[in-house]
Amino acid sequence: MTPNATSASSGSSRRSFLASTAVATAAVAGGMPLLAACGGSEGGSREGTTSGKNAKKILPAYVASNVVQPDIPSKNGSAMGFTSKLDVAGLKTSVPKKLGKGGKVTVMSPFWGSPPKQGNPYYTSMNDLIGVDVEWRNQDGNTYDQKLGAVLASSDVPDMVVVPGWNMMGKIPSAIISKFADLGPYLSGDKIKEYPNLAAIPSDAWQRSIFGGKLRGLPMPAGYVGNIVPLYRQDIFEKEGYEIPRSADDFMALCKDITNARAKRWACGDMKWTAFSNFGVLGGGEKPLWWNLVDGKLINRIETPQYLEAIEWTRKLFAAKVVHPNFELGKGQIGDPAPMFAAGEFLIWNNDISNWYGQQASLATQNPDVKVWGMDIWGHDGGNPTLYATMPANIFAFINKKASESVIRDALAVANVTAAPYGTKEWMMTNYGVEGTHYTLKDGVPVKTDKGNNEVINAYVMVASPAATIAHPDLPDYTRAMVEWQQRMGAFTKKSSFWGLQITEPSRYTNLATDFEQLEDDIIRGHKKISDMQQAISDWKSKGGDKLRDWYKKLLDENGSAAG
Incomplete structure (x- = not known):
């Protein structure tokens, strides 16, 4: 659908993916194949899908990022690959000015492990970079579906809620349609250009973010080559x-x-x-x-x-x-x-x-x-x-439909930073935190400290992500091998009839x-x-x-x- 719509995930299982953001993977497919229902629907109804001309009216414009060039470009549905060591001193800037206006945004998201305390150095540094006071309401990822159902059935829904595809069963798809905002007025067509990192997310991932005939999700892109x-x-x-x-x-x-x-x-x-x-x-x-x-x-x-x-x-x-x-x-x-x-x-x-x-x-x-x-x-x-082919996005963040315009724009400011591409200051902060506090450089490769392993996990990476990337500068031969495996397998990969659509079955x-x-x-x-x-x-x-x-x-x- 777009020049870069064939990005692939280097995703992991629900637990291992986000228990280790030290692994420089920028997209996730959601792990071992799961028998999960998916959500979506037509024109506000509780079942169906939206595609073709109706989807084109809704989808954001695609504007490829040229901030950083990969060592191995995407091909046949592969991830982009980065084999070179990061020049931390020379990282590019993808968000030249803070888009956040200093408001507060509450986010509920699944978390695997022990969540760090609010106000820790990682959270405060990220919030300062974005210009938004993000308050995390982390929930146990292993029982997230239960908590999700209870929260969406209540009147106390946080400003943002992350919903993985494997949790979109039962009444969750209907709740997504009734509880979360239409982001079309902020992101459809050329409006997304205000958020360049979001504009560089492949269109296939945005297609998957249409629920109830409206653009409601902020996607974590994944590619279509099987994982x-x-x-x-x-x-x-x-x-x-x-x-x-x-x-x-x-x-x-x-x-x-x-x-x-x-x-x-x-x-x-x-x-x-x-x-x-x-x-x-x-x-x-x-x-x-x-x-x-x-x-x-x-x-x-x-x-x-x-x-x-x-x-x-x-x-x-x-x-x-x-x-x-x-x-x-x-x-x-x-x-x-x-x-x-x-x-x-x-x-x-x-x-x-x-x-x-x-x-x-x-x-x-x-x-x-x-x-x-x-x-x-x-x-x-x-x-x-x-x-x-597998689905091109499987984890989404949603914004409360009761949120004010200022909260919605602050939430989008968060997503525009977390969707920064590999090799940028914003990506480095999102995935590694603060140098000297959360990671040190060893032979040009960032290595997390104990504090980094305890704090820089499971949080901001859940809001939105860039096109799928594989980057392991400590093992460049493996980066190349993984990307090239995807490229070879992508040559034999077909898209079945309902690929890429967000569908809610009756x-x-x-x-x-x-x-x-x-x-x-x-x-x-x-x-x-x-x-x-x-x-x-x-x-x-x-x-x-x-x-x-x-x-x-x-x-x-x-x-x-x-x-x-």
């Missing part, structure tokens, strides 16, 4: 002479070669999400991505033969006993696989791309010979893969597909059979799936697709 990478211990592969697989059969043979239970070594973890990519299954992150128009008919991912094939193949991995036994446990019982991966107990790990850097940085401190690398996604039959269908993820996991672990899934799909059709298909088809006929 699940088969990470592997390249150091052990090289030592043992293992070759990277190019097909499903190759992978199974490799796994059997690696596995030696007596020596406490297994080949892999749970590879389900990679299998979905290997077999060309439609995206499973959000319900609209489950649908795609094929020969004039809408097909759901669960109805495709590829879906059952991917589940069956993953089941065979478990049955062959090549999966580390800890992964046979149910969700929440597996524990942290990282120590087992570090010990070489298993060598291939289905993981978020952000953890490619994270695992390498962590393990290299224990053993400098460790090398964590990422496999390209291969087609199950040995050919090229067919991949499907509430009667909210729980229609809730049990599928658990059933998948039960089948691949041998507790249920493929026939159980076939029955569940039949039940899904009769209990509303076919009617939901008609609803989506009507939506597509009336609004068209945003996937150009």
Whole structure:
């Protein structure tokens, strides 16, 4: 939709993403694929979407930022990459004058860990830079959906509220439409040029920010290349002479070669999400991505033969006993696989791309010979893969519709600073805090102090973000590898029919597909059979799936697709 609309996320899981803003990632996709409903609607109604001509009237103008040029430009939906060390003394300025007018803005946002006290040096420095007195009302990220529901149902809604896509279930989408302001009068068209860093956010992310026919969200952009990478211990592969697989059969043979239970070594973890990519299954992150128009008919991912094939193949991995036994446990019982991966107990790990850097940085401190690398996604039959795009924004900040114009403009001033691009003073302050207090420079690389790790997390980065960026100047080879992996995989990535749209399904269908993820996991672990899934799909059709298909088809006929 725009010259830079193909930015990709270097996102992480809900907890790990924002527990570590020391990782220089400027955008997040929201993590491992989640079966979450998404919100949005048409013309103020409680369901539907807005696209095409109606969206164009609402969307902000796109004005690319030229303040800092990336070392590796975005391509095929990749993030921008920065491999050079930051010249902290020569950082560019992206906000030449304070846009904040000194007012107070309260912000409620999810937080993982122990929130710092109000008035700490990071908060005061950021507020001084912006010209706004931001007061944080941080809530436990693990139970945020409960708190969010209670607050939105009350009359005491803060000036700004952050809502991740995975929390947009039940009544939350309707509450977004009824409780939050239309930002169109401030941001639509050329009005956004008053906020240059917001203007440089890709249009695809703004398209996702339309709820109830109005521009209500301030987005955290993410790219459309899938974020699940088969990470592997390249150091052990090289030592043992293992070759990277190019097909499903190759992978199974490799796994059997690696596995030696007596020596406490297994080949892999749970590879389900990679299998979905290997077999060309439609995206499973959000319900609209489950649908795609094929020969004039809408097909759901669960109805495709590829879906059952991917589940069956993953089941065979478990049955062959090549999966580390800890992964046979149910969700929440597996524990942290990282120590087992570090010990070489298993060598291939289905993981978020952000953890490619994270695992390498962590393990290299224990053993400098460790090398964590990422496999390209291969087609199950040995050919090229067919991949499907993820949503271009998954976390949003909203402004209370009761807020005065001065509060709204102060809130936008906050967002314009937090959306500053990598390599600027504003980005550095947002992500690292104050030099000498929150970080020091080590060989030209900023390293957070204990105070930085305690204070510069989970806060301002939640308000709005720049186009997706990967920047690890301490490990430039990994920055390049991650971006180039996205570029290669982006070449095989398609946008399905409802990609990029913010859609609210009718509430009667909210729980229609809730049990599928658990059933998948039960089948691949041998507790249920493929026939159980076939029955569940039949039940899904009769209990509303076919009617939901008609609803989506009507939506597509009336609004068209945003996937150009």
